[in-house]
Amino acid sequence: MKRQIIDTIEKYDKIIIHRHVRPDPDAYGSQSGLKELIKANYPDKQVYAVGKHEESLNFLAQQDQVDRSFYEGALVIVTDTGNTERIDGEFYTEGDLLMKIDHHPDADPYGDVKWVNTSSSSTSEMIYSLFEEGRESYGWKMTTDAARLLFAGIVGDTGRFLFPSTTVTTFNVASELINFDFDRTELFAGMYEVKRELLHLKGYMYQNFTMDDNGAAFVKLNKATLEQFGVTASDTSQLVGALGDVQGICAWVIFIEEEDQIRVRLRSKGPVINTLAAQYGGGGHPLASGASVYSWEEVEEVITKLKQLCM
Ligand code: AMP
Numbered sequence: 472m473k474r475q476i477i478d479t480i481e482k483y484d485k486i487i488i489h490r491h492v493r494p495d496p497d498a499y500g501s502q503s504g505l506k507e508l509i510k511a512n513y514p515d516k517q518v519y520a521v522g523k524h525e526e527s528l529n530f531l532a533q534q535d536q537v538d539r540s541f542y543e544g545a546l547v548i549v550t551d552t553g554n555t556e557r558i559d560g561e562f563y564t565e566g567d568l569l570m571k572i573d574h575h576p577d578a579d580p581y582g583d584v585k586w587v588n589t590s591s592s593s594t595s596e597m598i599y600s601l602f603e604e605g606r607e608s609y610g611w612k613m614t615t616d617a618a619r620l621l622f623a624g625i626v627g628d629t630g631r632f633l634f635p636s637t638t639v640t641t642f643n644v645a646s647e648l649i650n651f652d653f654d655r656t657e658l659f660a661g662m663y664e665v666k667r668e669l670l671h672l673k674g675y676m677y678q679n680f681t682m683d684d685n686g687a688a689f690v691k692l693n694k695a696t697l698e699q700f701g702v703t704a705s706d707t708s709q710l711v712g713a714l715g716d717v718q719g720i721c722a723w724v725i726f727i728e729e730e731d732q733i734r735v736r737l738r739s740k741g742p743v744i745n746t747l748a749a750q751y752g753g754g755g756h757p758l759a760s761g762a763s764v765y766s767w768e769e770v771e772e773v774i775t776k777l778k779q780l781c782m
Pocket of ligand 1: 554736752761
């Protein structure tokens with residue numbers, strides 16, 4: 472598979488890489504990490520990483536602008552995105568060939584060439600293994616910038632090597648990547664420094680979450696609460712894991728009210744919860760997934776279903 476991917480990359484002069492909406496460090500890391508690797512090893516190719524830039528990821532990378540006409544005859548690669556609805560960018564179908572590289576469950580097997588590995592901690596870890604194949608068979612070199620991006624993606628998706636998706640391979644890859652001379656302290660600051668307001672909201676969350684005897688927990692963060700704490704809906708992505716530290720917790724859901732929807736962020740320590748997310752048009756990993764609902768009645772439904780999963 473990896474050989475086929477590299478052979479395909481070798482064939483195209485124009486390559487456009489997409490990733491999912493609401494990007495996180497693995498989306499940016501796998502997308503821009505792959506871009507840097509291709510650029511470094513094939514300097515004559517035109518390679519672009521596209522999508523709506525996320526300001527909070529300024530420290531990681533920027534995004535490129537590509538005209539629709541550029542897609543003609545191009546290879547389009549989508550990283551870290553399980554389903555087409557979550558692909559950021561409108562023209563991804565307009566290239567010559569579409570390739571999916573992802574570690575989410577393959578609920579939507581789009582693309583002409585597809586490489587999905589759900590046992591990989593992150594898509595960035597998959598890109599590193601693509602690099603290993605490239606190194607062995609095609610003489611690929613790693614660069615400091617690609618190493619920094621891939622490391623960030625792995626750290627982000629493993630919750631700093633804490634989640635059970637972290638494997639021996641993950642640590643081996645990380646230990647290879649830190650041989651490169653990037654500033655890890657700066658990277659961690661970019662990823663984990665929190666606004667003071669967010670810490671206050673975290674305190675609110677710890678005070679206001681509800682948990683039943685089976686460890687099913689939830690907390691609702693409505694618009695008024697977010698405003699009161701001066702925190703945006705997207706800032707809250709840094710809080711989702713926090714409830715995982717609560718003793719006896721089984722699975723939890725955080726509801727975040729946005730302008731036109733209520734974001735449902737689900738996490739679990741045991742029961743598979745992406746099936747619940749899928750019932751509301753969402754998806755993700757078995758133990759970390761998300762969806763959107765459009766009323767507080769649906770919120771109550773999700774809570775009831777989560778409680779059933781923990782029984
Ligand atoms: P989040 O809570 O945004 O960090 O998302 C956790 C995981 O669920 C990530 O792997 C996302 O890719 C996935 N996810 C979140 N929302 C959705 C959605 N609406 N549809 C499919 N997957 C989602």
